Amino acid sequence: MRVISGEKKGQPLKAVPGTTxxxxxxxxxxxxxxxxxxxxxxxxxLDLYGGSGNLGIEALSRGVEKAIFVDQNRKAVEIIKDNLKVCSYTDRAEVYRNDAKRALKALIKREVSFTYIFLDPPYAEQKIEAEIGIIHDFNLLASGGTIVAEHDSTIELAEHIGSFSCKRREVYGDTAISFYE
Structure with a gap:
């Protein structure tokens, strides 16, 4: 796993050990x-299920100003911090150990909004539509922003969630990506 493009192109990233x-x-x-x-x-x-920090770090490398990473797994949080350090992005990132729903509620209190939100939960624990509903209800997505939801290709997410619409869906083997705006 590596950074594909931008200022850190080619930088190797650590993966979270194990199968979780x-x-x-x-x-x-x-x-x-x-x-x-x-x-x-x-x-x-916002990289809501941060894992290794792969998606958020890629966004930072490509010019995003700031990233917030959330994962409930202690080891994943450590790996995200290590990867941010290797890429010299610790000053442009925040990392929290929390579950997705509580993290979203904490972000509501901060009154922040995101240009891009990555949702890549474990396939067996997906609550993507409910999480997009929270994002919608509390204006966590900036005007013109995009939610990128990665999910099992057998799952059909709703075409509309609140005022968000699924503008595109791509399938790569057993993985599907749905883009909401």
Whole structure:
């Protein structure tokens, strides 16, 4: 696993050991950023199921100003911090150990909004539609922003969640990516 493009292009990233975290493959990650980017001029990103920090770090490398990473797994949080340090992004990132729902509620209190939100939960524990509902209800997505939801290809997410619409869906083997705006 590595940073694909931007200022840290080619930088290797550590993966979370074990089988509880399923990293986004480089092929899928490159496709995501070709669709939403490929490069950015600022903005904030939320990597809600951070894992190794792969997606948020890629966004930082491509020009996002700040990233917030959340994962409930202690080892994943350590790996995210290590990867941020190796990339010299610790000053542009915040990392929290928390579950997704509580993290979203904490972010509501901060009154922040994100240009990009990555949702890549474990396939067996997906609550993507409910989480997008919270994001919608509390205006966590900035105007013109995009939610990128990675899920099992057998799952069909709703076409509309609140005022968000699924603008695109791509399938890569057993992985699907749904883009909401």
């Amino acid at each position: 975290t399923r990293p986004t493959t480089d092929k899928v990650k490159e496709s995501i950023f070709n669709i939403i980017g490929p490069y950015f001029d600022g903005g904030w990103v």
